[in-house]
Each structure stands twice: as C-alpha cells, then as structure tokens.
Amino acid sequence: MQGHLNEIDIRSILQLIELGQRTGELFVETYVSASPFGGLPSDRARPPSEHSWFVFFVNGHIAYATSGDGNLLRLRDYLRRYKVDAALDSVSMSAIASINAPEYGYLWSLLENHLLTPSQGRSIIRSMVHETLFDLLSLHHGSFIFEISPPLTPQLTTLEIAPIVTDIIKQVQAWKQLHPHIQSPDQCPAIANPEQLREALPITTFKTVERWIDGKTSIRQMARYLNRDILTVARAVYPYIQQGLVQLVYPTVAAPSYASRGLSTWPEARPPRIVCIDDGTTIRKAVEYILNRHGYEATAIGNPLKALSLVFHLKPDLILCDIAMPELDGYEICAMLRSSTAFRQTPIIMLTGKDGFIDRVKARIVGATDYLTKPFGESELLMLVEKYVGVGNPELPKPDVLLAEALGDEVKLNIHDQADSVSS
Known part of the structure; x- marks a missing residue:
C-alpha cells in the first residue's frame, strides 16, 4: 500500500492497518515546506530538507514509532526524565534493532544492562508513539509506503490504534486554536520581559519558568523532559506569549561555514552526498579526500x-561498503539497508577483493547496485560515482579539504600518499 496524503489521510491509513490486523512498517515522508506545522519560516540560511517517520505495527497494534533521522537526540531527551541520559554514551546499539529503528536498539541496550526498568521503557515508547502520531496526524501533504514485514522484536509494549488516534486528533484540533501565536512545537520560548514576568508570577514559579524558558529548549523538548504532552506545555506558556512577556524563537541551525568564500547562506543545492563504510583507515581517508576534492x-x-x-541521519545519495568487516560484514549491511524503505533505491557499491567473483555474485544477491574491485585508483572511483550520482560540485569544497589546504602542502601530500596506496 502506497500513495500520497492528498489522496488518503494518515488517520484512514491507520484505520486500514488496524482493521486488517497488519504487521509491518509505515514510512511517511514530506518536505520541510510541507512539514506538520507549516515548517520553519523562510530562511535561506537553512538547508532544504525532508521530514520522515516510521511506525511499526504488530497485528494491527502500534509497537513503536520514530522520526527517520536516525539520531539519538530524542531518546536522550526522554532518558533525562529518569536521569539516565548520560548512560546512553556507555552502551552500544542492540543487535535486535531493525535498520529503521536504531533508537529502539539503544533503548533495549539500556534495558538489557538494567540502566532502565521495563516500566520506564514502556513509558518512553508510549510517549514516542504519541509524539510521532501528533506530527503525522497534523500532515496534509507527503507520501507514504506501508510494507508487510516481520514484527519489530522483542516487543516491550503494543498500543491500540483507535483510542490513541481519537485522543491525538482532539489535541491537533486544539493545537490549531493556538495559532498564530504558536506555530510549531519546535519553537523555543524565551523570556521577552523579565521584570513584568517576575511581577506576574510567584517567585518560585518565576524561578521554574526562568529555568525552562531559555530560548534554547523547545516546546517539544519540555514535553519530553516533564512527561507531558505537547499541547499541555504549549497551553501553559500561551497566555504569556499573548501578553508579550514570552516570545517564541526557532532553534539555531548550524550551517557549514563558507565565510572564506564570501558566502553567508546555504548554497542553492547541496553536492551529492556519499558515505563510505570501511574498517580500513587508509581506504577511508583516501576515498574521503578524493571525493571531497572533486566536489x-x-x-x-x-x-x-x-x-x-x-546513514539515516546523513541520508546519502550513494553508499560505498566494504565486504570484509568485523561485527557486520558488507553483505549484512547491504541486506539490512535494502530492507529499509528509505534505502530501497539508493545505489550501494560494494568494495570487493581482487579475485572477488564470488563476492560480486553474493553482493548482487543481497541487493548491491555495483562493485568496485580493490585496489582501485582515483579515476576508477570517480567514474563509478559519476555513473550513479553525477559529477560533484567543485565550487563547494568540504571543510576538511579547506582545513588540509590551510595546513599546507605537507598534509595534502600525506593524504595523496594514502590515496596512491589504494591504487598501488
């Protein structure tokens, strides 16, 4: 089942999955200009990007839901409730995780290491599901794909769709009443008039407000920290926004520095993005240097x-992947990426050995697009990359290339030596 949200809305999709008692994954994608809450204000200093989400179902119930960026910032926010956010740095992703759900794997690692209780884990998953559905049920534009697939296992909890959707629809409708003063849960409240706000509130309340309303913490983050829904937090600050005592700002997005080239904004189009997965330091540095140097x-x-x-955070246009690696080999990585809707069409090029006929056959079986035999030279690498993603943009050198140039010829020669060792 797939289509566009102007043809069928998220609520109807969820109802069909529930009625059919389906097990699988729902992938939803939309661009920033059509994000749930109207997106960010026009700002050329921000890059064009898309939003995506995954919802996992088991027999018509929701087991888990997440955004498609693949980072752990959201999980870290939820762990802050239980003062275990620092523990996230000491665990690795559990092997049980689906490729589409790295966050879920880390959550299970915390449970397996007894850093989080099952009750706390269930609470976090419920909150994640509510937050994700709040965004999805606010959408009017985008595309979706639902695929039958094995269930996300093991399951910590499952949630009935109908009561959750009914509750969140009411929240979405109530949220619209906060417009235009509050436009997005990603806006950050900041105190506009400290003196008047101090006079309007009891001293203890003001100190609490001053702690949270710092211009850096979004409404969404506050809801995570406080174990409240987004609407409740937004309603709490709404009267003060109306009075002008609190203002809303968008979080600062760090952009790559093009100051050395006299550019103060993001370029109109980013260069092709490539990820190279290889446990060999020489190969990694050589590939990175060659490709960055060619735009x-x-x-x-x-x-x-x-x-x-x-890879979910980077959203590459092409992936280079070595075959022989510890923990996970290239075949496993390629197969897992191909099982993800987000990487179904992404070119994946396997780096094979010199006599790698069997490697190339296996690579095709798991869904590899092409292969590159080691050792290879710069021209071979560029020819294959250009075949699948086109030429680079030499007008936009990467920061590490600029750094190499700034440090002088010695650094550049060292990297060239590493590149030469690949082809020798």
Whole structure:
C-alpha cells in the first residue's frame, strides 16, 4: 500500500492497518515546506530538507514509532526524565534493532544492562508513539509506503490504534486554536520581559519558568523532559506569549561555514552526498579526500554498527561498503539497508577483493547496485560515482579539504600518499 496524503489521510491509513490486523512498517515522508506545522519560516540560511517517520505495527497494534533521522537526540531527551541520559554514551546499539529503528536498539541496550526498568521503557515508547502520531496526524501533504514485514522484536509494549488516534486528533484540533501565536512545537520560548514576568508570577514559579524558558529548549523538548504532552506545555506558556512577556524563537541551525568564500547562506543545492563504510583507515581517508576534492560531500565511517544509525541521519545519495568487516560484514549491511524503505533505491557499491567473483555474485544477491574491485585508483572511483550520482560540485569544497589546504602542502601530500596506496 502506497500513495500520497492528498489522496488518503494518515488517520484512514491507520484505520486500514488496524482493521486488517497488519504487521509491518509505515514510512511517511514530506518536505520541510510541507512539514506538520507549516515548517520553519523562510530562511535561506537553512538547508532544504525532508521530514520522515516510521511506525511499526504488530497485528494491527502500534509497537513503536520514530522520526527517520536516525539520531539519538530524542531518546536522550526522554532518558533525562529518569536521569539516565548520560548512560546512553556507555552502551552500544542492540543487535535486535531493525535498520529503521536504531533508537529502539539503544533503548533495549539500556534495558538489557538494567540502566532502565521495563516500566520506564514502556513509558518512553508510549510517549514516542504519541509524539510521532501528533506530527503525522497534523500532515496534509507527503507520501507514504506501508510494507508487510516481520514484527519489530522483542516487543516491550503494543498500543491500540483507535483510542490513541481519537485522543491525538482532539489535541491537533486544539493545537490549531493556538495559532498564530504558536506555530510549531519546535519553537523555543524565551523570556521577552523579565521584570513584568517576575511581577506576574510567584517567585518560585518565576524561578521554574526562568529555568525552562531559555530560548534554547523547545516546546517539544519540555514535553519530553516533564512527561507531558505537547499541547499541555504549549497551553501553559500561551497566555504569556499573548501578553508579550514570552516570545517564541526557532532553534539555531548550524550551517557549514563558507565565510572564506564570501558566502553567508546555504548554497542553492547541496553536492551529492556519499558515505563510505570501511574498517580500513587508509581506504577511508583516501576515498574521503578524493571525493571531497572533486566536489562531493563524503563521509567515511569505520564502525559498521555505528554506520547503520548514521546513514539515516546523513541520508546519502550513494553508499560505498566494504565486504570484509568485523561485527557486520558488507553483505549484512547491504541486506539490512535494502530492507529499509528509505534505502530501497539508493545505489550501494560494494568494495570487493581482487579475485572477488564470488563476492560480486553474493553482493548482487543481497541487493548491491555495483562493485568496485580493490585496489582501485582515483579515476576508477570517480567514474563509478559519476555513473550513479553525477559529477560533484567543485565550487563547494568540504571543510576538511579547506582545513588540509590551510595546513599546507605537507598534509595534502600525506593524504595523496594514502590515496596512491589504494591504487598501488
């Protein structure tokens, strides 16, 4: 089942999944200009980007829901409720996680290491599901794909669709009443007039407000920290926004620095983005240097487990993946990426050995697009990359290339030596 949200809305999609008692994944994608709450204000300093979400179902019930960016910022916010957010740095993603749900894998690692109780885990998942559905049920534009697939296992909890949807629809309708003063849960409240606000509130309340309303913490984050829904938090600050005592700002988005080129805004179009997954340091540095120097946006990752979560955040246009790696080999990574709706069409090029006929056959079986035999030279690498994503944009050098140039010829020669060692 797939289509566009101007043909069928999210509520109807969820009802069909519930009625059919389906098990699988729903993937929804929309661009920033059509984000749930009207998106960010026009700001050329922000890059064009898309929003995406995954919802996992088991027999017509929701087991988990998440955004498609693959990062752990949301989970860290929820863990702050229980003062265990720092523990996230000491665990690795559990192997049980679906490729589409790295956050879920880390949550299970915390449970397996007894850093989080099952009750706390269930509470976090319920909140994540509510937050995700609040965004999805606010959407009017976008595309979706629902695919039958094995259930996300193990399951900590499952939630009935109908009562959750009924509750969240009411919240979405109530949220609209806060317009135009509050436009998005990603806006950050900031105190506009401290003196008047101090006079309007009891001293203890003011101190609490001063702590949270700092211009850096969004309404969405406050809801996570306080274990409240987004609407409740928004309603609490709404009267003060009306009175002009509190103002709303959007979080600052860090942009790449093009100051050295006299550019103060994001370019109109980003260069092709490429991820190289290889545990060999020489290969990684050489590939990254060659591609960045030719106008691509290249990122090399040595740890295959970390790569699975990072690719969702980076959203590459092409993936280069070595076959022989510890923990997860290239076949497993390719198969897992192909099982994800988000990477069904992304070109995946496997880096094979010199006598790798069997490797190439296996690579095709797991869904690889093409292969590149090691050792390879710069021209071979560029020819294959250009075949699938086109030429790079030499007008937009990457920060690490600019750094190499700034540090002088010695650094550049060292990287060239590494590149030469690949082809020798």
